[in-house]
Amino acid sequence: MNAITKSDKMRNVHSDIRGPLYIESLKMQKQGIDVLKLNTGNPATFGFELPESIQNALNNHIDAGLGYCDFKGMPKAREAICEYEKSKGIKGITPDDIFIGNGVSEIVPFALTALLNDGDEVLVPTPSYSLWGNSVYLAGGKPVFYLCDESSNWYPDIQDIRSKITDKTKAIVVINPNNPTGMLYPREILSEIVQTARESGLLVFSDEIYDRLVMDELQHTSLASLAEDIPVVTMNGLSKSHCLCGYRCGWMVISGPRHLTEDYIQGIIQLTSLRLCANTLAQLVIPAALEDMETPASMIRPGGRIYEQRKATIAELSKIDGISFVKNNSAFYIFPKFDVKKFNITSDKKFASDLLHATNILLVPGSGFDWHEPDHFRIVMLPEAEVLGDAVKRIGNFLDGYKQQ
Template sequence: MPQRTVPVSSRLGDVRYEIRGALSRRARELEAEGRQIIRLNIGNPGLFGFSVPAHVRAAVESHLDRSEAYCHQQGLQPAREAIAEREQARGAFGAHADNVFIGNGVSELIDLTLRALLNSGEEVLLPSPDYPLWSAATVLNGGRPRYYPCPASRGHLPDPDEIEALITPRTRALVLVNPNNPTGATYPRELLQALVQVAERHRLLLLSDEIYDNILYDGAEFHPLAALAGETPCITYSGLSKMYRACGYRVGWISLSGTPSRLTEFRTALDLLSALRLCANVPTQWGIAPALDGPDTMAELVGPGGRLHATRQAMLDGVAQSEFLDVVAPQGALYAFPAVRTEQMDAFDDEDFALDLLQSESVLVVPGTGFNIRERNHFRLTLLPQADEMAEVFLRIERCLQRQAARSGRARHVA
């Protein structure tokens, strides 16, 4: 008699995370066969030779003997005070150490905040393309994602009127990712102000993912949402993973701002959920205050002559020289989101292309549909390699696209 498999939650049927999905598993199989894969699927600085700033690492090492017990469920007091001071300096209304929660990365805190917020069937407004963890956490906590478009034709920026048209009585929150992953868009002040007005009119909670806040190129500006939101309830997400190249430390935080009385019940819910998982990783929390109060170690990387700036330029050059590609130049973050012009190809498919690129050219990217867009002609890659490696990547991408175009041309001729 065959054994029954263990059933799983039906909610997983609507959850995707292609960043570490089937293509990444296929890449591991190829690596096991001896292939060297250029992995551009994950923004993981440590794998590309970036290091945590020395003063941040030293702070963690020097406090190991004070890190062997659980800490408060919200996090270490000195760390929360440093976060609150930064938010206050940026103009966040009501920012205070008591309204800061530290987690094992921003990922955990996205899940906790949506768990605290959502009842079954309630809606969260998400950008399309999105960072897919937001969609997954919404679904896994019983909610329903509703996507507002951020197309390349608009510089990957949202339209406040389109967002407002999506709001129903069941809508609870508006999510912004700024600077944006996967597109690299940065949001102008006027746009953010308009989105705050939408949230206030409809009593929505603002959720602002700002993990890439000061990774900016060519004079782009970052505007913290909490400072513009004023008394409107807002949660700001940030951490050490990207700005401080400390992904493995798993340190993220949220700061609640806005009129305190409007956040009382929600803060109590977050406190309960934080207590249930006891606390975040203690040793690496000691790196938060030195990171926020210490020298700027990102400016030299993103400015002219810096490594990230050079790799971004190599990406832009590769697109400019391509017969098939367009891209909105990323103004921030660690990614680009090129589009394939499909006029020369019948039924181009981003997933088929990504698999072909991996198997024929040993380059791993993420299909654009993995970021919850309908168009099937985008892909995302990270800007973390050296510039010469990025140039090589685009030579391989072009070869792959030329082969696909040739096959498509033959298919049209035969038809």
């Protein structure tokens, strides 16, 4: 019998957040080594607790989740999502335009598989959360990466987007606030992306999972609120804002002219019907969570955990010679840059491996976010401020005299 080999479809797929270095860290833990995992944005791991609003919603309605629900999701959950997204300025939507899934990680493949034929292209930001590029590959498409410009607060480079549109381009992906940079995009940039999509007849995917974790008194603008005349698929969920990663609760909202998306939506219906329904227990808490804006707000105001953890990270990063960064204003990520000449870095993966074994700190290198140079890494700012400050200080001590061989 021949060896069972993986499909050719997996050739370009990579998962660095829980990839080889993560596996190595698990082996280290089995040996009794305490590893600080700054690789994944999983709040519960660092002591963020279940909000009382969520606990009450589960306690009072748990029996309602025993059976399968509608393939689009439970009516009350979709109604709550619809009202929330309308409050963000998205016009013309109803609960029927909403599909609930087991996290945005399930929703994205549904949205792309229903859209793409083999060889179709999707414009994806670099750096970006690798779910998007990977899902394009698995749907038979080709991700074409457009630049987010570090010298301009990591905003999308509109000219680069325009230069990469071809007759094979089907859609543009926007991640706002962005992962891994932690940057919020202003209304002006979003309007330019919408105009580009309008001129080229493209669908826009807007990943807004961090929209409730925006700091410094800034306001998030939903891209679809600027695009009533073009199709937009807005993704969101509760994993980050309400610390419910394990509940797997995400959704997409399809807005814009219905006559343009009618056939596409039928494809999404086919896919969501195949998996019967999303986790009903997670759906039970959606109305309560979307009424509870105090939970995310309490984390991002001065004195809140995310705000203070960012403060501690920035303070220590600023002291490291050979590191520069753009201070994030959203989410709980920052994407620092090496002076590659100073450290002789030719492989960011080797840097992350060297760091792990020297300091027991696990990071994801920039290449894990489809960044094209070996000169960045992401820090997840979820541990308590004192722990984070100490970790960044240890990274600085490691880099002092570090030369990659």
